[in-house]
Amino acid sequence: MALCAAGRPLQNTRNALGRFFKQSSAFSSNTSNPQEEEIRQKLRQFSGGSIDLQKQESGIAVMTVNNPALMNAFSGSMMIELEERVSELETWTEGKGLIVKGSAGTFCSGSDLNAVRATSKPEDGMKMCMFMQKTLTRLLRLPLISVALVEGKALGGGAELTTACDFRLMTSDAVIQFVHKHMGLVPGWGGAARLVQIVGSQNALQLLAGAKKVDPQLGRQIGLVDEVLSLSLASENSLMEAEKWLSQFTKGSAPVIRAVKKVVVSGRELPLEEALRTEKDIFGTVWGGPANLEALARKTKHK
Known part of the structure; x- marks a missing residue:
């Protein structure tokens, strides 16, 4: 098996990974088109709120x-800010983890109805749909291990946002609900496709067709929720608990943690043969790297 030289990953390996994780398919972070610019201009007309991002020295970022x-609820300008924050995280090479949360003790209630009414024409709705699909796909593909911290309610598009993270944590009084049917809609931000991957088609059908409220108990039962925080805590304490929970997966070298996420993404999204090739290439970026050499010196595997 041909291996990369210690500490010097091959340039073509970097190029191959860059093509998959940054420039692949319709979800490229570097591509734009007139339709996207048109919907951006329309969304900017509906301002309010913000998407705040705090990057910490621990390598865990918090996006609020x-x-x-x-x-x-997402105003139009917040949808654009979400795309900008994702772009920022894509270039954060020191990052290892991400917590997505809402402010003031609740998660997210979906779209601001003012923006929805303004994009009620089918062609505008489709453009907004694709814009958010692209952004949330990029969010899920980030080389960061991501957690949705669900406090209060995650409704509609907010429920879809939870599925764009690797894990979901809930406080004991939280609720996730795909309320789209009540609005005469189905998910449009990729939430249905991701939900099927997470909980299976039978459970997804029940949640969408029944607009069922998912409390922590049901969430754990069907696999939508990975952990329930033991108490209904103040927001600051909930965040501390989420950081503690996430830290079990983000301890160690940033390049290694990011490589782990990348091989999982490729295994989930690519045909087997292509996923195997991508895994080999990603392996080449960490083999002989600082973390690998340090572990060999400590003989960690045999302890």
């Missing part, structure tokens, strides 16, 4: 959906 007057 902040529009408490509307239960953290």
